[in-house]
Amino acid sequence: MDIDSKLSDQLRGIPRSGIRxxxxxxxxxxxxxxxxxxxxxxxxxxxxxxxxxxxxxxxQTSYTSNLGLESLRIGISKYVEEHFRTHYDPKKxxxxxxxxxxxxxxxxxxxxxxxxxxVFHQPCYVSYxxxxxxxxxxxxxxxxxxxxxxxxxxxxxxKAITPKTKVLVLNFPTNPTGAIEPVEELEKIAxxxxxxxxxxxxxxxYSELLFDNRKHKSIVEFPGMRERTVLLHGFSKAFAMTGWxxxxxCAPQPLIEAMMKIHQYTMLCAPIMSQxxxxxxxxxxxxxxxxxxxxxxxRRNFVVKRLNEMGLNCFNPGGAFYVFPEVTxxxxxxxxxxxxxxxxxxxVAVVPGGAFGPSGETCVRCCYATAPELLVQAMDSMEVxxxxxxx
Amino acid sequence: MERLLQxxxxxxxxxxxxxxxxxxxxxxxxxxxxAQLEKDGVILGYHAMVNAEKTEARGVTAFxxxxxxxxxxxxxxxxxxxxxxYDQVRSCYLMxxxxxxxxxxxxxxxxxxxxxxxxxxxxxDVVLSTATxxxxxxxxxxxxxxxxxxxxxxxxxxx
Numbered sequence: 001m002d003i004d005s006k007l008s009d010q011l012r013g014i015p016r017s018g019i020r021x022x023x024x025x026x027x028x029x030x031x032x033x034x035x036x037x038x039x040x041x042x043x044x045x046x047x048x049x050x051x052x053x054x055x056x057x058x059x060q061t062s063y064t065s066n067l068g069l070e071s072l073r074i075g076i077s078k079y080v081e082e083h084f085r086t087h088y089d090p091k092k093x094x095x096x097x098x099x100x101x102x103x104x105x106x107x108x109x110x111x112x113x114x115x116x117x118x119v120f121h122q123p124c125y126v127s128y129x130x131x132x133x134x135x136x137x138x139x140x141x142x143x144x145x146x147x148x149x150x151x152x153x154x155x156x157x158x159k160a161i162t163p164k165t166k167v168l169v170l171n172f173p174t175n176p177t178g179a180i181e182p183v184e185e186l187e188k189i190a191x192x193x194x195x196x197x198x199x200x201x202x203x204x205x206y207s208e209l210l211f212d213n214r215k216h217k218s219i220v221e222f223p224g225m226r227e228r229t230v231l232l233h234g235f236s237k238a239f240a241m242t243g244w245x246x247x248x249x250c251a252p253q254p255l256i257e258a259m260m261k262i263h264q265y266t267m268l269c270a271p272i273m274s275q276x277x278x279x280x281x282x283x284x285x286x287x288x289x290x291x292x293x294x295x296x297x298x299r300r301n302f303v304v305k306r307l308n309e310m311g312l313n314c315f316n317p318g319g320a321f322y323v324f325p326e327v328t329x330x331x332x333x334x335x336x337x338x339x340x341x342x343x344x345x346x347x348v349a350v351v352p353g354g355a356f357g358p359s360g361e362t363c364v365r366c367c368y369a370t371a372p373e374l375l376v377q378a379m380d381s382m383e384v385x386x387x388x389x390x391x
Numbered sequence: 392m393e394r395l396l397q398x399x400x401x402x403x404x405x406x407x408x409x410x411x412x413x414x415x416x417x418x419x420x421x422x423x424x425x426a427q428l429e430k431d432g433v434i435l436g437y438h439a440m441v442n443a444e445k446t447e448a449r450g451v452t453a454f455x456x457x458x459x460x461x462x463x464x465x466x467x468x469x470x471x472x473x474x475x476x477y478d479q480v481r482s483c484y485l486m487x488x489x490x491x492x493x494x495x496x497x498x499x500x501x502x503x504x505x506x507x508x509x510x511x512x513x514x515x516d517v518v519l520s521t522a523t524x525x526x527x528x529x530x531x532x533x534x535x536x537x538x539x540x541x542x543x544x545x546x547x548x549x550x
Contacts, residue, residue, distance in 0.1 A: 023548040036548035126550045298413035305412040349547055
């Protein structure tokens with residue numbers, strides 16, 4: 001059978017993730033220092049793991065309510081109120097999902113009709129564009145620029161808005177750039193959402209990981225935004241829980257209700273052991289993530305300094321655990337060739353910036369959530385490589 | 392200062408240059424601060440953390456609970472300081488609770504430690520009693536988990 005001819009046209013239009021291409025080059029190699037990951041280097045803090053182990057010992061292995069454990073939703077409501085100064089009713093306005101990825105997917109599917117446009121900023125997390133396409137929407141990426149430190153300008157948002165625009169997606173701090181959004185721009189973007197009656201999906205997954213004493217401000221906090229915002233968050237990054245696959249969405253009840261319809265038929269509920277672990281994570285709160293945050297900040301300081309010293313143009317990102325140096329000016333190599341060469345020559349893995357959108361093609365993403373000793377080695381090796389290719 | 396100390400406690404072999412860039416200050420500030428900490432007796436030394444179970448010359452370690460009579464004037468101080476003088480004694484702490492001093496002793500073997508307890512420790516006039524516990528296995532030492540069975544299974548590239 002010609003299976004290819006049986007695949008859906010819509011799926012065929014979606015390119016493979018550039019990250020997967022690169023992954024296949026690295027897989028099986030044991031000599032590589034990897035700055036190519038998108039997750040913390042430490043395992044989940046012990047009290048959180050222990051809570052899950054206890055729950056298994058007690059035999060808590062059943063389904064939960066479709067929305068998620070009530071105790072978890074209550075915990076999320078308190079946490080969100082504290083961090084985003086916005087109240088959501090745990091009974092009706094919060095849904096627990098399998099990672100933010102699921103939450104984003106069901107949010108798109110809940111609101112998009114074929115042809116509806118979704119505006120988002122690039123470089124960005126690899127799933128935004130494909131998720132929009134799979135929900136029959138039209139992805140409308142806005143390229144952010146190195147000279148703006150990859151912040152999103154309200155003027156660019158305004159240009160991208162058409163009568164067909166239905167949703168704006170934000171993700172600050174940003175994977176892959178570590179960019180943060182200046183409050184003045186965020187305020188203007190919020191006003192645009194209200195003016196054009198747009199929904200806003202804000203992916204807050206890195207919101208705890210901010211540096212230089214910054215306080216996070218989400219778009220949901222601006223006037224007129226709560227009623228049109230889906231706040232997406234999860235446990236993967238701050239609590240080092242990527243493999244638990246646990247996220248959530250907070251939004252007005254009709255939106256949660258619509259997302260719930262898809263969630264109940266496709267996922268039923270998030271795994272109970274992950275939900276129980278998450279209850280404990282929220283109890284631990286900043287105590288669990290603050291030591292990691294501080295350590296990321298110090299590693300960022302180190303990496304940014306080293307990258308600039310070796311002649312790459314790397315801005316100082318305000319959050320997450322990525323740096324996004326521009327490599328083409330210094331070496332003449334595209335981000336992709338730089339990443340390939342660095343892997344072959346020096347056994348250091350970074351991700352070509354183009355994997356996150358065309359405006360990242362001259363950059364590479366380096367994740368510094370890696371042991372400090374290895375970071376020192378990786379930077380030394382990278383310096384050798386850069387010197388060799390210096391123009 | 393606090394963060395510098397914490398970094399050093401995690402890894403004292405980081406170069407001053409790397410510590411400076413991590414803490415966002417200059418290398419000479421780090422060098423000055425370290426010199427000051429050494430001068431003030433805050434930093435007493437820099438040592439390798441050794442997993443003795445993996446070395447040839449592994450001896451034995453004992454935790455000894457010591458009860459003593461406090462002396463008029465000196466309290467427990469004089470005795471504690473005397474005990475601390477012995478080379479075999481790795482650590483010596485004044486404790487609250489059921490006994491007075493906790494003494495950590497290292498020796499070549501069981502008899503070596505037993506001899507120290509019998510000949511040196513118990514013979515001190517003020518020592519009322521001792522209880523010696525031998526260490527069998529180390530799971531965690533100074534914040535480091537030993538013989539961890541944790542596996543590094545993070546993917547090399549992920550979104």
